[in-house]
Amino acid sequence: EVQLVQSGAEVKKPGESLRISCQGSGYSFTNFWITWVRQMPGKGLEWMGRINPSDSYSNYSPSFQGHVTFSLDRTISTAYLQWSSLKASDSAMYYCARHSRPNSDFDSWGQGTLVTVSS
């Protein structure tokens, strides 16, 4: 069974750094791109960008370019989303999802990681 398991909820202060994780199982991790999606409280879904686990190539949405970084640890089939300096406006639920093919739909989703940034 394909599963994406995300790390737990985080509470941080503005200016702090953060890295959240998404561990894949039940499939060959390096064969499927991982995408990241933001959902702010009570709002819709926003595509942040994606990373190719086979070569670490990343696409970022212009809305998120320069503010977040995607990375990987192939040895543990894990993708990461990180911030170097959080803002209150980063408070949201973050989902990872797997592309079924390189330019394709997202066929499996993590359970989400809630990030709260507050002073």
Place this chain on the structure above:
Amino acid sequence: EIVLTQSPGTLSLSPGERATLSCRASQSVSSNYLAWYQQKPGQAPRLLIYGASSRATGIPDRFTCSGSGTDFALTISRLEPEDFAVYYCQQYLTTPFTFGPGTKVDIK
């Protein structure tokens, strides 16, 4: 960037009724690079439809899609209690991939 517009914003219907949700793109989503997702409160989204008309694994046949180019529709033939949720369309033709704002289907 391809902008997706969904209508209506909210659809209030009773179980057993038919629901028709619309998704319009600002430019052609050729080769039907369009998907639909369902999201229930407190849950992650779930893939319903890909390639504009193909149901994902385990999705019942009461969910059907039609359309091409810039206009797409998701139809739920007879609403079951578990179908009351928010539905998002999404294009994956070009990056940045984009989602529509969603249509909430709630119980009348």
